[in-house]
Amino acid sequence: MQPALKLFLTGDPGCGKTTAIRKLTDRLKPHLAMTGFYTEEFRTSGRRAGFRGVTLDGQQFDLARVGAESPYRLGPYGVVLEGLESIGIPALTPASPDVLIVLDEVGKMESFSEPFRDAVLELLEGSNPVLGTVAPHGVGFVKKIRQHKSVELVRLTRKSRDGMIGEILRRLARDGIGVGR
Numbered sequence: 040m041q042p043a044l045k046l047f048l049t050g051d052p053g054c055g056k057t058t059a060i061r062k063l064t065d066r067l068k069p070h071l072a073m074t075g076f077y078t079e080e081f082r083t084s085g086r087r088a089g090f091r092g093v094t095l096d097g098q099q100f101d102l103a104r105v106g107a108e109s110p111y112r113l114g115p116y117g118v119v120l121e122g123l124e125s126i127g128i129p130a131l132t133p134a135s136p137d138v139l140i141v142l143d144e145v146g147k148m149e150s151f152s153e154p155f156r157d158a159v160l161e162l163l164e165g166s167n168p169v170l171g172t173v174a175p176h177g178v179g180f181v182k183k184i185r186q187h188k189s190v191e192l193v194r195l196t197r198k199s200r201d202g203m204i205g206e207i208l209r210r211l212a213r214d215g216i217g218v219g220r
Contacts, residue, residue, distance in 0.1 A: 042189060043168045044214040046207070047145070049175045049185065050195035056172040059195060060143045062204050063170065064095065067139065067217045075141030076130050078102060089116055090148065092123060094130040095141060103148050111151040120152045128158045133167045139216060142171035150180040163189045168216050 048056045060077050067073065076092045081104075089104030100122025101107070107117030127149075131140055140162055149155050162169050163184075173192075174181045184190060193210075195203055211217045 043166050044191065044211065044216060045163055045169045045171075045187075045189045046191050046193060046210065047169075047171045047173045047184070048193050048195050048207075049173050050200075051175055054195045054197050055200035056195055057143050059200050059204060059207070060141060060170065060172060063207060064141055066204070066208060067211070070217050071139055072134070072137065073139045073141055074130055074133055075139075075143075076127050077141065077143035092127045094126060096130075098126050098130070100126040111148075113148055116148075118148050118151050120155075123149060123152055124154050128152075128154055131158055131162060136166045138167055140167050140169045140171075142169060144172040144174065145181060145184045146174040147177060147181065156180050159184065163187050168211075168214065170211070 048059055050056055057077055057079065064073060073095055076094045078090055078092050080087050080090050082088055089107070090102040092100045092102055101119040102123060103113055103116035103118045105115050107119050109117035109119060111118035111120070131142060133140055142159070142162070145159060173184050185192060193203065193207060208217060
């Protein structure tokens with residue numbers, strides 16, 4: 040039996056990894072069951088105030104925010120692990136082996152959580168296909184995911200992102216994921 044596809048988009052910040060994930064999930068939604076989450080920034084008075092996760096069924100949780108009390112810091116943001124661990128990780132749990140897991144993203148903020156790291160490693164060894172994003176730089180857990188034997192990386196740039204959507208959909212279809220299943 041062929042192992043399930045573990046396809047991760049990577050690229051510099053601002054290249055559109057999350058935009059690509061959202062476009063891909065919108066296109067795939069009518070064709071297969073999915074679970075997981077994507078990340079997005081949120082603003083207060085026009086200024087970036089932090090980052091949150093949004094599950095594919097619409098639940099939201101803070102990942103990091105300005106002024107958050109936390110032993111984990113990333114620039115001006117305190118990293119908030121409670122929502123990731125109580126909402127984000129359960130959203131990565133598939134109901135059956137044919138469910139696509141969407142994981143945006145494996146980055147420094149998320150990597151502060153040991154339960155998150157454990158859940159991601161289980162997904163990479165599991166039988167479900169995974170469509171995710173991973174930071175292009177970094178050491179430790181982020182590097183471990185980029186170099187994992189199961190992970191196939193797709194590098195995005197601002198110029199290539201929109202053109203890559205179709206290519207990624209074709210790549211998924213070759214593995215029986217999405218249209219044409």
